[in-house]
Amino acid sequence: MSTAKTVSFRYIFYSLFTGLGIFLVAHSRPEETQLFWGNSDLWREPVLAGVFCGFLSALLGVYILLNRIVFISLAISQGASFGIFLSYFVAGFFGISLAQSPISFIAGLLVALLSAMLFAWLRRARRIPDESLIGLIYVAASGLTILIGDRISEGHHNIDDLLFGNAVAVTPYELKIIAGVTFALALIHLVFRREFLYASADPEFMKIKGLKVKFWGIFLYFTLTLGITFNLKTLGALPVFALMVVPPLISLKRAQGIREAFLVSLFLGILIPPLGYYLSFIYSFPTGSSVIAVSCLYTLLSFGETFLSRLLFSRKG
Amino acid sequence: MQNLALQLQDLVVGYPGRVLTSPLSLQLPVGSRLGIIGGNGSGKTTLLKTLMGIQSPLQGSYQWKPGSQFGYVPQESHVDPLFPLSVSDLLKMGMLKGLSRFRKTSPSYRKAALSMLEEMEIPEREEALVRDLSGGERQRALIARAWINKPQVLVMDEPFAAIDHRFKEKLWGIFSSWQRDHELTLLIIDHDLNRVINQVDWLIVLGHRGTAVGPVEEILKPETLSHAYGAPLHVHRENGQFQVHFL
DSSP states (O other): OOHHHHHHHHHHHHHHHHHHHHHHHHHHOHHHHHHHHHTHHHHHHHHHHHHHHHHHHHHHHHHHHHTTOTTHHHHHHHHHHHHHHHHHHHHHHTTOOOTTOTHHHHHHHHHHHHHHHHHHHHHHHSOOOHHHHHHHHHHHHHHHHHHHHTTOOSOHHHHHHHHHOOTTOOOHHHHHHHHHHHHHHHHHHHHTHHHHHHHHHOHHHHHHTTOOHHHHHHHHHHHHHHHHHHHHHHHOHHHHHHHHHHHHHHHHHHOSSHHHHHHHHHHHHHHHHHHHHHHHHHHTOOHHHHHHHHHHHHHHHHHHHHHHHHHHHGGGO | OOOEEEEEEEEEOEETTEEOOOOEEEEEETTOEEEEEEOTTSSHHHHHHHHTTSSOOSEEEEEEOTTOOEEEEOSSOOSOTTSOOBHHHHHHHHTGGGSOSSSSOOHHHHHHHHHHHHHTTOGGGTTSBGGGSOHHHHHHHHHHHHHTTOOSEEEEESTTTTOOHHHHHHHHHHHHHHHHHHOOEEEEEOSOHHHHTTTOSEEEEEOSSOEEEEEHHHHOOHHHHHHHHTSOEEEEEETTEEEEEEO
C-alpha cells in the first residue's frame, strides 16, 4: 500500500471515531453540548492553544520516541520547575516580587535548556545509558526544587500555573505567543528535518560524512526544550508528556516511512486536545486529565486500527 | 612528491588502558587498495574508526589528502530499527549536501539513486524500509549509501558479510570500475584472508604479536606473517594467486 493510501486510511479511521465520539457524547448530554457550542468565546483561545501544543508535542515527540528518550520531557519539566523556584528564591532574598513578571518563566526556560544541553552533551560523550542520565537530571532537579520550595513564601500559585498549566485561561496574547513559538519551531524542523533525523538515526556515519552531529543533537534538544517549556505553561507537565508519547507511538507503530510517521503523529496531535477540552467541558473534568484520558483512548483505538488495517489490506501483502 | 591519499606516522590505536597496535607508518598512494587483516579483537575496526575521526589515536598521527571525502560501509547497519527509514532515505544520508532543502527529491539525487540501486541489483527496493531488508540487501544498500556521492576514499568494514558468493565476486569488479573511473582509494577489512590478499595492493596485518604494514608482495612472506599472527604458516602462489595456509 502506498504512503498516501496508508495515511489517508489512518486519517479517515481516527476522524470517524472522533466524530462518532462527539456524536455519542452530544446525544447523551444534549444540554451541556448546547451550552458548549453556545459559549464558544469561552473556549476558543484555550482550544486553539491546545491544538498548537498538540501539534508541537506530536512533532517533537517523534524525535523523542525515535531517540528512545521518552522521559526527557519530564526531566526537562523538572528542570524548568527548579529554575522557577530558584528565581522566586533569589527574588525573595532581595525582597523583590515576581508576581507579574516574566522573569520566573525565563529562569525556568534557562534551567530547562541547561538540563537539556547537559543531557545532549553527555549522552554521546560518555558511556552512560540515556535512562540513567535522564533519571539523574530528574532526581537532581526534583531534590533541589523541594529544597528551595521549602524556603520561598511568594508565588506558589504562579508556580502552579507555570508548571501544571492553566488550560482554561489562555488570553489572546498568550495564544499569539504559543502560535508564534509553534510556527517557528515547526519551520526549523521542516528546514532542518534531514539533519535532525539523520544525525539521530546514524550519528557515526553522518559524522564521517562531515555533518556536525553534536551540534545538531544539541540544536534538537534546544528546540525540544523550547517546545516543552512553552507547552507546559498551557497544558501542564503530564498532558504534554502524554501528547509527546501517544501520537508518535500510534503513528510509529505501523508507519511505512518517516513521512507517514510525522503526518499521522501531527494529525493525532491536533485531534486529541480539542476532544479533551470538549469532554472536560461536558463532564466537568479537569482539562489536563481529560487530555490524558483521550490520549489513552486513542492508544486503545490504535489496536482497532491495526486489526482493521490487517483485515482490509493483508491480502495485498 | 607522490600523490598520497593517506600517511600514517607511528600511529597507535586502542582505548585508554588497552593498546591494540604497535606503531604503524605508511604512505598510501591515491587510487590504492589497502586491506586490513587480523584476528578477532586485533583492532581492525578501531583502526578504521580512528582513521575516520570517530576516535582519537593513542599515539602518532595520520593525515588524509586535503579535501578528501569519505564513504563508509559499517560491519552492520547502525540505523535503529525503530526508525522507519526507507532505502531512499538511506541513500539521501549519503548525499545530504546535494539535496534540496524544500523539495522531496532533486533530479541529481534521482539519477544517482537509480544508478546505484541498479548497480547493487536492488532497484525495486528503493521504497522498502531498511528494517525489512534481508541481510544481503541491507549490506548492498549500505554500500550504495557510501558510494552515492562518489567520495575520494571508500572505507569498508567487512562489506561482504551476508552477501552471496556471486555478488561478492561482482562487487570486486564494481570496485575496480569505480577505482578506474574516479581514482578511488579503498580501505577494506575482510576476514577472508585468501580473498583479500589477492585483491589489494597494500596490507596492514594486525596480529597478536605485532603488526606488519606495506605492499602485499613484501608482507606476504611467511616470516613476516608468522610473526604477526604468532602461528606457523605457509605462503605459496598458484596461478598468480597468493594462498596462505596455517600449519
